[in-house]
Amino acid sequence: MGLGVVGGGVARVLHEKRAAIAGHLGKDVVVKSVLVRDPSKSRNDAAPGLLITDNAQDLLDDPEIDVIVEVMGGEHPALEYIQSAIRAGKHVVTANKEVMAKHGPEILTLAGENGISVRFEASVGGGIPIIGPLLQDLLANDMTAVHAIINGTTNYILTSMAREGLGFDVALKNAQELGYAEADPANDILGLDAAYKLAVLSTLAFHSKVHASEVYYEGIDKLAAEDFHYAAELGYVIKLLAIGWRNGDTIQARVHPAFLPVAHPLAKVDEVLNAVELQGDLVGRVMFQGPGAGDMPTTSAVIGDVLGIARSIASGGRPSPPPRLDRDLVIQAMPEVETKYYLRLHANDKPGVMAQVTRVLGDHQVSLASVIQKATLQADGLAEIVITTHEAKESLVQDAVQRLSELDVVKEVCNLVRIEELA
């Protein structure tokens, strides 16, 4: 379902590698039919002999078809097609992060009831094997953390801001010109794309349902060149982090820009690369890194899933039950989260101002780790004050920031960025 760049790639590669694949599986894998919106469009790249249709029922009713590959994207009608496929007894492979983030648990339950496999490796991290290792190789572990850079567009922009000292708008424009950001980049820039992927990862890692709407997310659009400057000075890089974290029966699931220590492995993941670090009780920390997007990497993941199902069909067994998602963990609301913070503000450069600022923070039980007061900004007589805190509660920090912005001596609270040691 879908014959865009990924769908076309899947059809072409399965055709070109048919003999090798049959050798691996002892079973032939053939793409029979493709659902498209407009069957009259010419398609030079597609594999020969494909049946092209704009009627999903042609696929769902075909008894020869064992597996439906959904690579059309978007929530609807992809969701309904996936559900219909499961009910029609077809195994499903999907690359659809939005559908899996919003409806994954219901889809997996439905699949379990119907004895059907649903696989979705390509929905997170493009071609990087993450879901496979999580559900299989690392299954013996109780996972305590997922730390990820899972949006290539924002990682490219943050990398170029850090390296070239660019402002956000210029960096975004450059990324668009290079094809690393879409014309409408909102889903990437604002963190929604990463939030979808984190919902999927957290659900699987913690065996508990995490809906897309339960993931806190915040974009990178408020970061300024100065923030990168201070981050470097303090020994950090700035990344859009997706953090899934479990402590007992409580989990956190949040996506936001964060200061990350330069020595952390994720700090070295630059440009469009993606990486996921998993932390388990047995294995400790493992990290998976690679291309998080792109036609061929995504094709690699989709076909890997198809071959996994084909192997299972060839074995003559029942498909494995879907992953258990029955741990009913509580998702901590963002105001309850405790972490460290970086705060940058402009205030009048005169005696007593620093005392006022620090008193507000103290009043909110926010304890300071470092304070830097930079030379007076030109012309307007303002000083730039940069503060880092020890661990503090998000709600109290937000209250303090609100209170700071109301102080007469404070011109502007320029930015508040969380500091994540990920230790």
Add this chain to the structure above:
Amino acid sequence: MGLGVVGGGVARVLHEKRAAIAGHLGKDVVVKSVLVRDPSKSRNDAAPGLLITDNAQDLLDDPEIDVIVEVMGGEHPALEYIQSAIRAGKHVVTANKEVMAKHGPEILTLAGENGISVRFEASVGGGIPIIGPLLQDLLANDMTAVHAIINGTTNYILTSMAREGLGFDVALKNAQELGYAEADPANDILGLDAAYKLAVLSTLAFHSKVHASEVYYEGIDKLAAEDFHYAAELGYVIKLLAIGWRNGDTIQARVHPAFLPVAHPLAKVDEVLNAVELQGDLVGRVMFQGPGAGDMPTTSAVIGDVLGIARSIASGGRPSPPPRLDRDLVIQAMPEVETKYYLRLHANDKPGVMAQVTRVLGDHQVSLASVIQKATLQADGLAEIVITTHEAKESLVQDAVQRLSELDVVKEVCNLVRIEELA
């Protein structure tokens, strides 16, 4: 089979997580019997109710046992036990890199003939999922390269030599005191351990039999503090690299210290961490990083394999056929390999010496990329000359080095290290 730290860990964790695992698989996994050398030794850590025996036949003849876990290590009698288990119709999980590097293809063939699964994730890279992703998630790819740091002991020593400017002997001694190197470190230091693992990885990545004895290996014991100094000056780090590489029907499989560009992801893999970079025609480059050794990471991998087999048993299907190893690729002999080189030598510090040295290289078709002549060494009137070359043929470079060492003006060829851009 084996109740050392890994065997004990497997028994204990399978016992402690029994309920969770039964939930995941819909099937109970129980450790029934353990083969040990001396059953009279007390074992406080083992799971309750274990049958302890020193007779392998007790396990092989027991119809209740579905899976044999071999974690005794060493070539014999582990090989014979694995073969007997397969013939007795038991699935096998092993962490034994030596057995798999020397006998993997025969074991997998025997397993295929008997409809048995043999899994060995823990034989390479400790707890890091590598073999699973290679054989499953990435199966659609034709792999062209495996670049790996797969020996934690040597990586720890190289990291401390680079960071602290230590000589090899001191760094080794420190590593031994910290428990990162064994009392007899030969297998690690000389590259044999990494060669075993590369044989396994290359065999699977290229679907062609690579026997342990066909892997070229060279240790880190000849590296000196000066080499790290020059590497840094030239923009490289020094790592013990395991390189599997395919070009058409030819492959290379070699383990040796190498200069690696600082910007390469593997250059940032420090201390006891392991990492494997795979390069496939669809996915591009993916890297897996984590703890390459240790009791609990290894336990994680062994249990992951056990659960994979248990899942397959629960599904009621036949086990998947073993990976195909039928591409009869030619392993290039080391003298035929072409790469770049770093050469450090001590020569008389007088006019005409450099001309003599460079003429020898030129006579062997070795073209120079850079030449650094360092200040005269104290007292003995010798200069240190550091040369890097363009790509050249190993045999010609070795001939040239031999010829250089015979020159009257050359006191000593101190070191020859390959430079790998891994581009």
